[in-house]
Amino acid sequence: xxxxxxxxxxxxxxxxxxxxxxxxxxxxxxxxxxxxxxxxxxxxxxxxxxxxxxxxxxxxxxxxxxxxxxxxxxxxxxxxxxxxxxxxxxxxxxxxxxxxxxxxxxxxxxxxxxxxxxxxxxxxxxxxxxxxxxxxxxxxxxxxxxxxxxxxxxxxxxxxxxxxxxxxxxxxxxxxxxxxxxxxxxxxxxxxxxxxxxxxxxxxxxxxxxxxxxxxxxxxxxxxxxxxxxxxxxx
Amino acid sequence: xxxxxxxxxxxxxxxxxxxxxxxxxxxxxxxxxxxxxxxxxxxxxxxxxxxxxxxxxxxxxxxxxxxxxxxxxxxxxxxxxxxxxxxxxxxxxxxxxxxxxxxxxxxxxxxxxxxxxxxxxxxxxxxxxxxxxxxxxxxxxxxxxxxxxxxxxxxxxxxxxxxxxxxxxxxxxxxxxxxxxxxxxxxxxxxxxxxxxxxxxxxxxxxxxxxxxxxxxxxxxxxxxxxxxxxxxxxxxxxxxxxxxxxxxxxxxxxxxxxxxxxxxxxxxxxxxxxxxxxxxxxxxxxxxxxxxxxxxxxxxxxxxxxxxxxxxxxxxxxxxxxxxxxxxxxxxxxxxxxxxxxxxxxxxxxxxxxxxxxxxxxxxxxxxxxxxxxxxxxxxxxxxxxxxxxxxxxxxxxxxxxxxxxxxxxxxxxxxxxxxxxxxxxxxxxxxxxxxxxxxxxxxxxx
Numbered sequence: 001x002x003x004x005x006x007x008x009x010x011x012x013x014x015x016x017x018x019x020x021x022x023x024x025x026x027x028x029x030x031x032x033x034x035x036x037x038x039x040x041x042x043x044x045x046x047x048x049x050x051x052x053x054x055x056x057x058x059x060x061x062x063x064x065x066x067x068x069x070x071x072x073x074x075x076x077x078x079x080x081x082x083x084x085x086x087x088x089x090x091x092x093x094x095x096x097x098x099x100x101x102x103x104x105x106x107x108x109x110x111x112x113x114x115x116x117x118x119x120x121x122x123x124x125x126x127x128x129x130x131x132x133x134x135x136x137x138x139x140x141x142x143x144x145x146x147x148x149x150x151x152x153x154x155x156x157x158x159x160x161x162x163x164x165x166x167x168x169x170x171x172x173x174x175x176x177x178x179x180x181x182x183x184x185x186x187x188x189x190x191x192x193x194x195x196x197x198x199x200x201x202x203x204x205x206x207x208x209x210x211x212x213x214x215x216x217x218x219x220x221x222x223x224x225x226x227x228x229x230x231x232x233x234x235x
Numbered sequence: 236x237x238x239x240x241x242x243x244x245x246x247x248x249x250x251x252x253x254x255x256x257x258x259x260x261x262x263x264x265x266x267x268x269x270x271x272x273x274x275x276x277x278x279x280x281x282x283x284x285x286x287x288x289x290x291x292x293x294x295x296x297x298x299x300x301x302x303x304x305x306x307x308x309x310x311x312x313x314x315x316x317x318x319x320x321x322x323x324x325x326x327x328x329x330x331x332x333x334x335x336x337x338x339x340x341x342x343x344x345x346x347x348x349x350x351x352x353x354x355x356x357x358x359x360x361x362x363x364x365x366x367x368x369x370x371x372x373x374x375x376x377x378x379x380x381x382x383x384x385x386x387x388x389x390x391x392x393x394x395x396x397x398x399x400x401x402x403x404x405x406x407x408x409x410x411x412x413x414x415x416x417x418x419x420x421x422x423x424x425x426x427x428x429x430x431x432x433x434x435x436x437x438x439x440x441x442x443x444x445x446x447x448x449x450x451x452x453x454x455x456x457x458x459x460x461x462x463x464x465x466x467x468x469x470x471x472x473x474x475x476x477x478x479x480x481x482x483x484x485x486x487x488x489x490x491x492x493x494x495x496x497x498x499x500x501x502x503x504x505x506x507x508x509x510x511x512x513x514x515x516x517x518x519x520x521x522x523x524x525x526x527x528x529x530x531x532x533x534x535x536x537x538x539x540x541x542x543x544x545x546x547x548x549x550x551x552x553x554x555x556x557x558x559x560x561x562x563x564x565x566x567x568x569x570x571x572x573x574x575x576x577x578x579x580x581x582x583x584x585x586x587x588x589x590x591x592x593x594x595x596x597x598x599x600x601x602x603x604x605x606x607x608x609x610x611x612x613x614x615x616x617x618x619x620x621x622x623x624x625x626x627x628x629x630x631x632x633x634x635x636x637x638x639x640x641x642x643x644x645x646x647x648x649x650x651x652x653x654x655x656x657x658x659x660x661x662x663x664x665x666x667x668x669x670x671x672x673x674x675x676x677x678x679x680x681x682x683x
Contacts, residue, residue: 013482019489056478083481084474086516087576088523104481105488105508158548184549187576189513190583192590197552220502 005029005049005119008076010040012057016104020052020081023112027119037062044069048076049122050115055082055093066097077118081106087188094187101187109221113173120169132167134227137206137214139167148209158183159202166215166225175222199223244413251409256401263394270390274383278362282378283348285316286364289376290346298328298372305329315379317361323371330375341365341373353380360384419448423455433527435463469526473519480515484508510645517647521632524577524654534659536681537573539610540565543603546582550590558595565603569610570681573659581655584648585614585674591642592672593618609680615673621665630663 007024011017012035021031029049034040037059044051051074053062066078077099082089085103093101099121100114132139136149144160146153155163161183166174176195180186184195199215206214216224292300298320305318309331319330327333338354344367351364354377363377422439429437438456443449488508491501527533547563554561589599593616600615621629622636630653635646652674656663662677 013486015486015489016482056474083478083485085477085481085512086519086523087580088520088574091576103512105485105512107488107505108492184545186549186579186583188580188583190549191587192553194549194553197556198549201552 005122006047007031007115008040008043008046008048008051009033010037010043010051010057010062011035011054011081013054016054016081019108020111023108024052024115027112027115029115029119037065041065041069041072044074044076045072048074050118051076051078052115053078053080053082053098055080055084063093063096063098070097077122079114079118081111090187107221109173109218110175110177113175113178113222116172117169117174117178120172132164134167134170137210137227139164146206148206148214151209153205153209155202155205158198159205162198162202163206163225166223167227170225170227173218173222173224178222244410244417247413247416248406248409251412252402252405255405256398259401260394260398263397267387267390267394271387274386275362278378278380278383279348279351282351282362282364282376285376285378286346286348289374293346293368298368298370301368301374302329315382317356317363317375317377317379319373319375321373325373328372335365335373335375336361339363339365339375339377341367344368419444423448423452426455430459435459435466466526469522473523477515477519481512484512514645514647517645517651518632520577520580521647521651521654524651524658528654528657534572534574536570537575537578538568539571539573539578539612539678540567540569540603542575542578543582543601543612546579546586547601549583550586554590554599557590557593559590559593560598561601562598563601565601566605566610569603569605569678571610571659571678572681577655577658581652584652588648589614589616589618589672591644592616592639597671606677607680608677610678612676612678613673615668615671617671620668620670620672626665629665 005028007029009017009020009024009031011020011033014035017033017035021033024031032043032046032048034043035058037057040051040053040057040062051069055062063080069076069078078097079100079102080093080098081102081104082093083104084093090101090103100118102111102114130140130142132141138147139145140147141164144157146155146160146163162179165179165182176193177189179195179199180190203213203215210227214225214227216226218224289301289304292304301320305320306329308316308318309329312331317331317336319332319335320328321330321335322328325335336354336356338356339352339361342350342365346366348364351362353360353362355361360380361377362380363375366374368374426437426439438459439452443452488505491504494501543565544563547561547565551561586599586601593599597617599617600613602613602615604611604613619638622638625634625636628634630649632650633646634649635644653663656676660679664675664677666673666675
């Protein structure tokens with residue numbers, strides 16, 4: 001992670017702002033806090049990797065300001081963190097240009113996972129590469145195949161999307177909610193953890209061929225794609 | 236929407252035309268009667284004058300004078316009068332014809348026109364009398380009614396023409412008047428249609444007349460302004476409640492994460508908070524979907540088949556793990572106007588319910604078929620079905636069966652399903668089934 005990444009937090013609730021700032025620092029980034037919409041927009045002109053925006057701010061609704069920020073030339077990725085947390089609110093935010101949307105009350109792990117994914121996206125270079133390789137595990141994007149030590153792993157189309165998304169965030173926690181949003185494009189909580197069942201199946205398939213665990217469960221949070229016995233991935 | 240209006244216009248026009256015509260018809264009818272009476276009186280007077288003349292001649296020189304006069308009149312016959320004088324043997328002495336007409340009996344003596352009779356001879360109607368003169372000479376004097384009848388027939392033709400003309404003119408005038416009125420009602424109806432279609436900010440443009448219609452438009456506008464303000468206030472209120480409830484909940488959640496060493500308790504608390512927000516969201520989702528009901532705003536063309544397949548795929552693994560069979564039969568390319576997130580939530584609720592209540596070995600059938608009226612979606616399971624005591628109110632908020640108190644849930648799932656169906660103009664039904672539960676949703680056809 002780029003240690004110099006700056007994250008702008010626009011939030012009018014002091015405690016929440018401080019909590020978010022603590023999480024940002026935990027990620028090795030530098031937080032900057034503003035508490036009104038106008039101040040936030042003015043500050044967004046600076047170099048930021050990610051902006052964490054509250055919605056109901058003094059001065060208005062931040063999602064209406066996203067287009068304006070983009071027009072100003074800001075390339076920061078925007079995570080809306082709002083009390084307007086119904087599925088319809090989230091879809092509205094994403095449609096208006098937010099890169100991610102998290103409802104309050106949020107869990108620190110969830111925010112951390114999402115910020116990491118955004119930071120990764122912000123620093124990730126667009127690779128023309130068709131191949132994602134993690135040691136002997138290879139994912140071919142165009143052919144949509146998964147091989148471990150040259151052995152083919154038969155995955156369903158949805159499982160392929162699942163492993164690709166996890167592979168893009170390899171070594172980091174991805175939460176169930178993230179998977180539901182990114183892989184199934186569903187912005188509501190269906191109740192039972194349908195996602196767990198799908199991840200469980202994929203995990204068993206991979207483990208059978210690899211002979212070692214490839215996807216690990218992070219207690220209470222989600223999953224980590226860790227295909228190598230030891231640390232050190234190459235993309 | 237246009238047809239009843241056109242029918243009203245037509246009805247108004249017809250009423251105006253018929254009323255005007257009926258009134259004039261009564262007037263003309265009275266006049267006709269008057270003319271008919273006058274003509275008959277005149278005809279009787281003519282006959283009386285004829286008879287007076289003949290009587291005067293008879294007084295002078297009896298039969299001989301009569302005979303001469305009748306001969307003279309017969310020679311100059313116009314066809315408008317009938318005269319006949321016979322002797323006691325029935326031999327014609329003089330007359331305009333050779334025999335006595337069958338329709339006229341001989342009655343009385345003297346030259347009076349009293350009790351003149353109408354009779355028909357050779358298709359023509361006559362007014363006349365038959366008398367016997369002293370010595371047994373039968374005398375007939377009659378006047379043709381044809382001229383009078385021709386006059387009356389002409390009068391009738393005129394009346395008929397006038398009636399038809401009046402009907403036409405009345406119809407046209409009525410139509411124009413009704414169109415004027417209905418046009419202004421149509422304007423207000425079009426506004427109501429727009430509002431019903433979701434455009435709560437629609438208003439009538441253009442000048443407003445200073446009459447009852449103008450007043451109606453003003454009232455309608457005032458009503459719409461109020462509804463719009465209330466609607467905005469409701470939306471704002473739900474946002475405000477969300478903010479005021481979730482912000483403190485968020486502070487609690489963050490503080491919870493600082494607690495150490497009591498992981499189980501923290502997880503329980505988090506779970507409770509999640510449940511509380513979920514109930515709260517479901518209530519807001521229901522009321523929002525109900526408020527937006529009937530408005531097409533926010534709905535876009537959506538491949539329902541694709542969404543159904545995706546949701547079935549999402550739940551397939553779960554049902555398998557629980558020992559259930561999920562059978563899907565989804566007709567391809569069924570498009571509707573919809574909100575993907577809402578319909579996704581609805582399908583998730585229904586599938587969640589089926590999975591929750593079914594026991595291993597049960598089956599779930601997820602079917603989407605194309606019908607003429609639109610796509611028809613059914614979700615059927617072979618689970619325990621509904622207890623009788625809640626059958627009538629399953630779509631109401633917080634309805635839960637005693638039997639299911641041990642299962643997780645808050646009784647908002649089907650209420651949300653109903654609100655979402657209504658939001659999309661879809662019809663929900665629970666067809667009777669031998670075992671288990673079936674819910675059918677009939678979606679409106681996407682107009683091309």
